[in-house]
């Protein structure tokens with residue numbers, strides 16, 4: 001069980017998971033959430049994790065983020081400390097948008113002038129110019145998630161200032177939004193991802209979202225979570241994209257029904 005930080009330039013892997021296990025509780029109460037996960041993510045790669053509810057997607061992100069410790073196995077990050085974005089925006093309600101976004105920079109000891117410039121840049125990147133003085137409750141749900149995205153980017157990009165690759169871990173960040181807002185934010189995320197070159201591990205139970213966003217889709221089985229299959233979906237459009245969605249959704253249904261019958 002180890003989380004190793006290595007020099008990014010020496011390897012083409014941003015994240016490597018080797019035979020990762022996670023068991024919650026002990027004895028008869030024990031729940032095996034993850035049962036031997038092997039996965040590698042390249043620098044700048046966008047990987048989507050899909051799977052049925054309870055298959056361990058969030059647990060996997062928490063392990064990569066260092067919020068939980070693995071029961072066994074190895075996690076290697078060549079990146080700076082990963083930035084995390086959850087379904088709930090988790091903004092500080094008493095802070096303005098500007099203050100929320102600059103928080104990771106402040107914690108990293110970045111000077112005032114540089115912080116201000118960076119926040120302006122990030123606000124423009126997520127198309128929220130002019131909202132810096134507002135507080136979260138004055139914004140729509142979609143705008144709040146944009147602020148959360150900007151804050152995660154601040155954290156990811158700041159961490160990568162030392163020359164390491166950036167990594168963002170996203171746990172169903174758009175699932176609480178209405179379909180139109182979700183669609184817009186997916187497009188925004190892709191634009192921002194291309195602009196920043198950060199690696200992304202994105203958890204969703206929505207296969208369509210996974211195929212639209214990801215370069216690679218990884219399917220996890222349910223309890224215990226294992227990697228069942230993966231698909232290269234980079235650059236698919238039109239009918240190819242629809243075929244990929246159908247194929248992955250069929251496999252997901254199969255995994256769910258196998259689990260239900262077990």
Ligand SMILES: Nc1ncnc2c1ncn2[C@@H]1O[C@H](COP(=O)(O)OP(=O)(O)OP(=O)(O)O)[C@@H](O)[C@H]1O
Nearest residue numbers: 024025031033052053054055056057058059060205
């Ligand atoms: N802190 C914990 N203590 C005990 N069991 C846990 C804990 N966290 C997760 N689990 C269990 O581990 C399994 C995986 O949970 P996890 O939240 O990672 O799944 P998930 O795929 O993210 O689910 P969902 O899609 O519903 O969010 C579940 O059976 C869950 O009950």
